[in-house]
Amino acid sequence: MLEVIVPATSANIGPGYDCLGIALNLYNKFYFCEIEKGLIIDEKEEEYINKDNLVYKSMMYFFNKIKPKKIPKGIKIKIVDDVPISRGLGSSATCIVAGLLAANYLSNSHLDKSEILKLATEIEGHPDNVTPALYGNMIISLIEDNKIIHDTIKIPEIIRFCAIIPDFELSTEKARSVLPKTIDHKDGVFNVSRATLLVTAFMNKNLDLLKIACKDKFHQDYRSPLIKDYDKVVNHANKLNALGTFLSGAGPTIMSLTTDDDTKFIDEMESFLSTLDDKWIIKDLHCDLKGARVNILD
Incomplete structure (x- = not known):
């Protein structure tokens, strides 16, 4: 076998x-x-x-x-x-x-x-x-x-990828259908700068830069309305001092970055998620x- x-x-x-x-x-x-x-x-x-x-x-x-x-x-x-x-x-x-x-x-x-x-x-x-x-x-x-x-x-070993997963699906086809055919020059510059910063922040272990580096103008603003309570989840992750938060792939999973030293994030996020209409779970993952x-x- x-x-x-x-x-x-x-x-x-x-x-x-x-x-x-x-x-x-x-x-x-x-x-x-x-x-x-x-x-x-x-x-x-x-x-x-x-x-x-x-x-x-x-x-x-x-x-x-x-x-x-x-x-x-x-x-x-x-x-x-x-x-x-x-x-x-x-x-x-x-x-x-x-x-x-x-x-x-x-x-x-x-x-x-x-x-x-x-x-x-x-x-x-x-x-x-x-x-x-x-x-x-x-x-x-x-x-x-x-x-x-x-x-x-290379990702610092201390980084945790907290996958916040809802009990509803979002097809890739639907998520791609809402994207614009063209983007503004300023949005292109925005993403190039953040993507570059994201790589260097990981490689140089400048973890305080990840919150800025995870920002995006290409897809998240268009896809997030397809995900119920997206803004609530992201805002609460930021309130709990996540290093950075982004949409995983086409969604609907939301990914928050923390470190192994952060012992409170998952428990406090799970407590918040229990107040939402849909069922959400968190998987504590590493690279x-x-x-x-x-x-x-x-």
Whole structure:
């Protein structure tokens, strides 16, 4: 049996729209077995037990694109998913990466991670989530001349990523539909300066700069009205002296940065969240440094 473990990711991180992403220590686990024929999917969500399952579709994409000599006659997939779906935490990226890594192993194709990344980006459409899902850490990624360029940004170990997750979903398609087709020059300058500051603040451990560096003009102002009580949650996080707060991916998860020394933030935020109409939970997370991994089980 093949086990593939893929971390959740948070993309954009404020001003880094479609280019910044970070892997987090929250994981989806996938188990693969070759069987005589057909497809068996063991998954708690019934709507994903079919050939449209993104893990399976990613495997088929691999086989059709790479055309390996060995293709399994049948596949059994078991999914143990701890990453919430449609919450802006990269659940789709975990499925894509897992499917590609499994197909790579089961077909004896021996593609390296850079080749897997290329396929994952073709499926996902952009590399901001799949790159940290594969490699771990915080990563800046972009496409230049059809090549994926990426580099790692070291995050201070003391940083906690407090994922504030509501019990309602927000589809990426809907979140993208509200974005403007063009942006003002001043907004471009605003985001370039903040994104640059965000990187240097992390690298130089100037954590007091993160509150300013997490500000954004590209997407958060347009998407936040889609998220009930967004302003209340962000304002309260600021009141509790979060280092910075931003929309995780396309939302609706809101991410607040604190440090391991801050022992009050989560308890006080949970107390506040309990007063809201919808149910919100907080996951206390840190940066994952390893990215996706493949294990061979007995």
